[in-house]
Amino acid sequence: DAEITQSPRHKITETGRQVTLACHQTWNHNNMFWYRQDLGHGLRLIHYSYGVQDTNKGEVSDGYSVSRSNTEDLPLTLESAASSQTSVYFCASSESTRGHEQYFGPGTRLTVT
Amino acid sequence: DQQVKQNSPSLSVQEGRISILNCDYTNSMFDYFLWYKKYPAEGPTFLISISSIKDKNEDGRFTVFLNKSAKHLSLHIVPSQPGDSAVYFCAALKAGDYKLSFGAGTTVTVRA
Numbered sequence: 001d002a003e004i005t006q007s008p009r010h011k012i013t014e015t016g017r018q019v020t021l022a023c024h025q026t027w028n029h030n031n032m033f034w035y036r037q038d039l040g041h042g043l044r045l046i047h048y049s050y051g052v053q054d055t056n057k058g059e060v061s062d063g064y065s066v067s068r069s070n071t072e073d074l075p076l077t078l079e080s081a082a083s084s085q086t087s088v089y090f091c092a093s094s095e096s097t098r099g100h101e102q103y104f105g106p107g108t109r110l111t112v113t
Numbered sequence: 114d115q116q117v118k119q120n121s122p123s124l125s126v127q128e129g130r131i132s133i134l135n136c137d138y139t140n141s142m143f144d145y146f147l148w149y150k151k152y153p154a155e156g157p158t159f160l161i162s163i164s165s166i167k168d169k170n171e172d173g174r175f176t177v178f179l180n181k182s183a184k185h186l187s188l189h190i191v192p193s194q195p196g197d198s199a200v201y202f203c204a205a206l207k208a209g210d211y212k213l214s215f216g217a218g219t220t221v222t223v224r225a
Binding site: 004031033035040041042043044045048050058090092094096100101102103104105106107 | 115117119122145147149154155156157158159162202204206211212213214215216217218
């Protein structure tokens with residue numbers, strides 16, 4: 001069955017370290033998204049991509065970057081982790097033809113100490 | 114500025130009764146609306162959606178109502194079941210776009 005996976009599921013890192021969170025989908029979806037979930041804020045969009053080599057900033061993109069070298073993967077990099085980036089991170093994907101429904105991964109809980 | 118608002122952070126309802134979750138939006142460019150359900154330690158899953166050309170969409174126990182003039186939508190769950198205990202997110206989409214704007218979520222607890 002097609003799916004979307006995230007790794008690691010849990011990560012503890014220190015302030016200032018570079019961290020990369022992986023996202024892999026097997027639906028062959030063009031659209032991929034990264035969100036963070038924080039209490040009182042719901043899901044906020046960090047970065048998104050509508051195809052290979054395409055990346056765009058979302059509403060909370062400062063301190064994060066993404067790259068899209070193939071259809072299946074959209075890794076999220078925290079260049080220099082900060083305590084404010086402690087959060088739960090969700091990756092999602094959707095079809096271009098349908099577009100509306102996004103399918104989410106299980107999430108990565110990141111703690112920056 | 115949050116364009117999709119869920120002003121009730123939590124809702125407690127007795128099993129078998131109706132759950133009503135509310136959502137307001139400010140951007141008149143939104144033309145498609147979705148509800149997602151999220152259990153702890155899992156990703157959100159799509160529940161039900163509605164296009165702006167409709168005012169109601171029903172799927173089993175779940176019905177979404179849209180009032181465009183009031184920029185308001187609601188999700189009705191009838192009857193509520195213990196498995197419905199979860200966080201529910203309202204989300205909206207602009208025409209021709211694929212990015213979702215989410216509300217803060219409402220935690221529903223169904224009491225036995």
